[in-house]
Amino acid sequence: MRRFLASSIGVTCAAALSLPLVLPAPPASAASVTPRSGESPSGEPLSAEPVSGSTQSIPLVPFGGDRAGGPDAPEQGVTRRGVRSFSLVGVVWDDPETELRGRVQVRTRATGTARWSGWQDIETHNQEHAADPESAERASGRVRGSTAPLWVGASDGVELRVRAEIEHRTGVPGVQTLPSGLRLELVDPGLGTEPPPVGGGSADTSRLGPLTAEAAAASAVNAELAPLGALEIPALSARDADQQNAADPGAAARVAPRPAMVTRRGWGADEQLRERQFLYTKRVKVAFVHHTASGNNYSCSQAASVIRSIYRYHVLSTGWRDIGYNFLIDKCGTIYEGRAGGVAKAVMGAHTRGFNANSMGVAVIGSFGTTKPPGAAVTGIAKLTAWKLGLYGAVANGKTYLTSGGGNLYAKGKKVRLNVISGHRDGFATECPGRALYSRLGTVRSQAARYQGR
Template sequence: DSGAGASAVMPSGLRLELIDPEGDPVDQARTGVMSAEATAASAANSALAPLGAAEIPALDGERTRRELLTLRGAELTEGQRAKPYIGPRPAIVTRRGWGADEGLREKRFVYTGKVKAAFVHHTASGNKYKCSQAPSLVRGFYRYHVRSLGWRDIGYNFLVDKCGRIYEGRAGGVAKAVKGAHTLGFNSNSTGIAVIGSYGSKKPSSSAVKAVARLTAWKLGLYGMNPRGKTYLTSGGGNLYRKGKKVRLNVISGHRDGFNTSCPGGKLYKKLGTARSTAARYQGR
């Protein structure tokens, strides 16, 4: 799955089921029975949370810095080990927590070299959902990406609801460089974050923008990236840049910066400057 272009969003008029006919996968997850696929998805986060956890807990700054030395110590420069710039790890709802049917996706996890940039998206779905409905919405995006678009898994690496809750997207480990399908041409060495809702004419909530900042401060910090900085990514080919072209991008970019699309909506796009400065502050820069 080399996506995503504009077709990654939910098609207009498609209704997401808020209750699955087979029963609520979240309730099924609480039974304690885990398939081999569910065990593998959970084990990818074993350094962060117990097997079968519904949520990866938040950490304060000091514990996050200690964890960074454990996760990536051998790869850090002497300066990074002395003073790593990384934001406190936010709480993240795992795939088990939002009730992912792990039998839908392809079994193998795919990784890229590192995470040099984060691309912010919106899901182009409704804004009037209750935050308690967000797990069901994530399941809907997952089914659409896999069953309708034919992708190996949900395209986004993370999703954020309007209440500021963060959800694990594509399986493979939230601290790892999982290759997503979110920005056609720039899925390598990046991560994709989708804010649930449509933000062309409606402003995103301050909670959602803060969550994007918290998530990027941590995730980009794992790889030594400055949220206020610029980086170069090599295009894999798309409708803005030819294949092989080195493109200078903001470390926190919008989908439209790498692909000709209105995503993440004008109102959310205008908030990326706030997200960058806030994320840098969380990193201690």
């Protein structure tokens, strides 16, 4: 399996296929709602296939007695209104280096009903999930500041409020200034297709249509693991792993059995949204564990829709080249391929600002500040990291060094000693992956080491 190692930062180009985008007309009551650009980051028209989904973008306005105060008002939002159907929400703003210091809350109306939810908090998610400073992805000019995305389920009504934080540094209350260009993003994941049960079964692929050039390129990088256009990469048995280990008895870490994974085609990725090129780093030395902070109100059968929504939010709303994580895991332990480029390759992600080089990002779908992560998800992290780290000779319960690309914990160029399986907060000052999930990382390391035969 070590033949998958990437020798240096490189680029693989996929052929382009352009199809016109046809967006449904907005309702008359939503005249201020505008669709996100009909072009991908590379300037190509987006796919008109059902899997592409849609994004509505609504500018925030000043609230209360500050309506005359303009965009610098300490409280802004979106008044209650009906909109086209959506399932995920987030807030973006112009400058990715500006922090949103305040509280963001949303309430939504379930599609086809008069039932409104209670107010839900959206995690402000400032700067920690991002490409490294000075990287081409970060310096593209398309990147925006953003909150975490929140999954709310099928909805057709929305109300939002953002309140600036009040500081008491000098004993005199001072209200923070909210970032400029605040907009509410409402994401519809599209129809897509739900993946087959991992390890067997079949899925209805009628909605996927023909394999486009972009989809073929995203699948071809996994050609040694699964057929072109496959919805799933099959598991590698312990026996097959043992045969590989016997061929390389001097390796520092044993290759663990490969877990089954749902491919990008399996979860319905519209490959025309992302950048065409794949970006690689040298190797994978550390696995950073994350949570998506998108809430826990989803079923495992909805996980593919959640991922399509996060993908669209990361690319079209936040301005990244692709979904930020290399892998995602749902509450039932199913593993999904994240950023395109090949599950066995050292693909550069945008998950841990300052430490995206020579690492991988694994995100559990959900919020785990106080909610205990399901055992199946913890086991999924262990199986995935044992296999992927083993391909690169990394010992799952060991330690190693990464060089910081710059962040709020470590200066650029500093060599940092990290656990081979670390939490996001180990590389950047953040709550991610949530206190409850972070506390399980010791178990993850032990399990992963056992899968590696240690």
